[in-house]
Amino acid sequence: MAEHESLEFGKADFVLLDNVSLEEFMANLKLRFEKGRIYSYIGEVVVSVNPYRAMNIYGRDMVEQYKGRELYERPPHLFAIADAAYKAMKRRNKDTCIVISGESGAGKTEASKYIMQYIAAITNPNQRAEVERVKNMLLKSNCVLEAFGNAKTNRNDNSSRFGKYMDINFDFKGDPIGGHINNYLLEKSRVIFQQEGERSFHSFYQLLRGGPESLLRSLHIQKDPKAYTYIKVGGQVKSSINDGADFKAVADAMKVIGFTTDEVHTVYKILAAILHLGNLTFGVDGDVILIENPKVVSVIGDLLSTKHDNVEKALLYRTVATGRDVIDKQHTAQEASYGRDALAKAMYERLFCWIVGRINDIIEVKNYDARVHGKNTVIGVLDIYGFEIFQNNSFEQFCINYCNEKLQQLFIQLVLKQEQEEYQREGIPWKHIDYFNNQIIVDLVEQQHKGIFSVLDEACMNVGKVTDEVFLQGLNGKLAKHAHYTSRKLSPTDKSLEFDRDFRVKHYAGNVVYSVVGFIDKNKDTLFQDFKRLLYNSSNPVFKAMWPEGKLRITEVTKRPLTAATLFKNSMISLVENLACKEPYYVRCIKPNDVKSPLLFEHERCRHQVEYLGLLENLRVRRAGFAYRQTYPRFLQRYKMISEFTWPNHDLASDQEAVKRLLQGCGFDHDVAYGKTKVFIRTPRTLFSLEEQRAAMVQRIVVFLQKVWRGTIARMRCRRMRAGLVILRAYRRYKVKSYIREVNRRFKNVKTMKDYGRHVKWPMPPKVLKRFEEALKNIHSRWWAWTLIKGLNPEEVLQVRAKVASLEALKGQRADLGLQRAWEGNYLVSTRDSPDAASSFTLVSGELQRKDKFMRVLFSCNVRKINHFHKAEDRALLITDRHLYKMDPLKQYKPMKSIPLYNVTGLSVSPGKDQLVVFHTKDSRDLVVCLQGMLPPAESRIGELVGAVLGHFKSEKRKLQVNVASPIQCSMNGRKCTIVVETKINQTQPEFTKGRSGYILSVPGN
């Protein structure tokens, strides 16, 4: 259904032909070929005509045009079908395969290479190194396989002489991660013999024409192919092949793929050894067989890393086991030649299989775990030898043509037979389209007991002398009545068949006359055990690996190996099984002429191919048939979102009804048919349109799903948070409760504790109770203080007040507050400070009490003060609740001067250890004294003095400023001055001296 191509190029899809007739089909094919349109479609089958010229249609730009497009969107191309297979694999997780068929030289191998290139080009957008490596290996392996497996034939300069099925494995992202190559029956007879005009495998000519001098010398070979019996026929053939350049390309490719230098060298040695083998000739001397050119034997021994004696022995003798004895039996010259050729063929075949094995080792998917990497899907590409008819057709052609029969049968099964059967099964009105079913030919070849292979195997099993003629007689006996088999014996008038030599099979693609000569030998494929042992015992490890069964001793080899025909049949059956379980895509190649001309469209040739490929039937089925079918439930599952009747679920009587409604709604009713269990869609366009609508809806569904899912997630999160909160709250309550319970427990007996609970360690509160704990501690402290205070007498109460006052005023500013000791206050009455003078002081203070009527002495102490002459004098200080008195201790404490307490505005002390105190007065006549004469001498009474005076002021609710400073600012006799405290070592008592801006108090510093 390809558009974008004008009709001048013919119809891109044969389905569009006005009439389905062979004439119109051929006319369209020819027109397109002549206009340079080598690809056409029959629905999804690509028909390709070999252009025999370089076409500029495989470049990067073309790849881009086809990438991700649907089949009908672009003109027909291999890339389109490769993309379709790739999409099916990626979208639907399907294993797919691309089956390329057509006769020899029709362009199968080229097509398989373009398909590989396309797949390589569109994958790995992220340029992963590993994927690039795999792709490179897959592409490079082609070059090596062609060198060893392809040869020039009369039909094709690069004819594949082996079958190749390559699986490419993809990861879930659709990137190639590895592959596997299956090779089928190599035409090894070509190693020893080629028909006129043909060549042996490319590898031999490449080595001779491209190998460097030194290499050839080390292999003891010369450049001229004519020097070697096995390949000299092909040596004269002219062709466009550039063996020299190919040699280098293949050597490079082997290196890239990972063959070691030793391995590559061994490959050359094998090729050289085969060439030398071909030149060996045998003669007889009396009864003894000998090799006429023994020098060659030593060269071969050298190349095979074995002793030349052993080589010679293996060529001339055969070890046979008779009962328990083992004897060496001498060959006849004929047997020896047979053995030599068998060895050459087997060595080449093993070499080829070993190369494929080595490539597989390297490209194999490694470390793939489906659970981690997702499903591993496969695209298989089958490029197998095409149907061929030669002048002389032998066992190989028979196998090759059988293979093509099998593939044709698969095509018929999938495209023609199953399709029509399905329409009938589903009750779709259908007019049967006749086609030729070649199952009968397949059976002719492979059927048990009756088939040609069976007869051949039977003949080979016979003991005694079995000849090819015996085999032919067997065929004639068994197949005399078969419509597709004949021989001269069965049709005596047919001169094209030789008596006792030929038989003819009517293949789907034409009649082929096979000559039975060599069938028995080729089927038995005998290689004397001696050769296997010879090569197994080579000191070259590659040979050892190629010939593992050489390990067995002669007496251990009992089982008859499977015949070549059976092996081939089995491999074909498993190949077809493998293909049948994949979604197939077909490329049908047509060879326009026999002379490799880009211009010639030989009508007869092409018509024949179109006929036997069943293209016309294919077209008829296609035109009458349906491009797509699906069971109703699965169809609904995929497309139900398109229609409101079916989304999200339909309530119609059946899925079939629902599908009908859906398709009617889209306006596709005319293009579909409803079967019993499946819906059939005629044109791909309808399907693509459904796909498009689906893709558009899927986006909306995805958004919808996202929305629902996001909501669900949010709700889940919210529920979890709420639950968390409940737990949190319960936990907090528990923590608070247990804290309070613990506090209760610890402080239960607080009243009876000696220290009223001061020593009790508070439990750790939870964070929320941090402030509560502070408050609790505060309450406890207050209660504790109150409990302590309430038992005190009035005298003690006063002392506590004084201490509190002192603490409040000086805390943190002076260290030695003396809070720990009892504060006596009136020190001069005690005999501690002044043992001699206490009585006179008591007398004087009594008189003053009477005179000034004070209630209580706040403080008394000996001091040192500065007099008017800036000199220090010893005095005593008495502070009552009314006055502050200075007294002369030398004159029985005669009062000198009194200052009424209400005149005192403040006190200043230093932060040091000294006992300096300044009483600030309203009239700026501050009193500066330093307490002294304490016992013990280090006792500090500054804290007590401040506390006593301040406590008293507080009780009278009067203010008193207390400063802690150094130096201390004061006013003496109205003049401002400072008092600096200095410590002096070696000083015994405090001393005042005049300083620059006031006075310096020097105190003993120790």
Ligand SMILES: Nc1ncnc2c1ncn2[C@@H]1O[C@H](COP(=O)(O)OP(=O)(O)O)[C@@H](O)[C@H]1O
């Ligand atoms: N698409 C193509 N473009 C150009 N030449 C082609 C193309 N396909 C085939 N040929 C030519 O035809 C020859 C034979 O093709 P090949 O693929 O080897 O055939 P087959 O594998 O079917 O036997 C190639 O060597 C090449 O010269």
Ligand SMILES: [Mg+2]
């Ligand atoms: Mg090929």
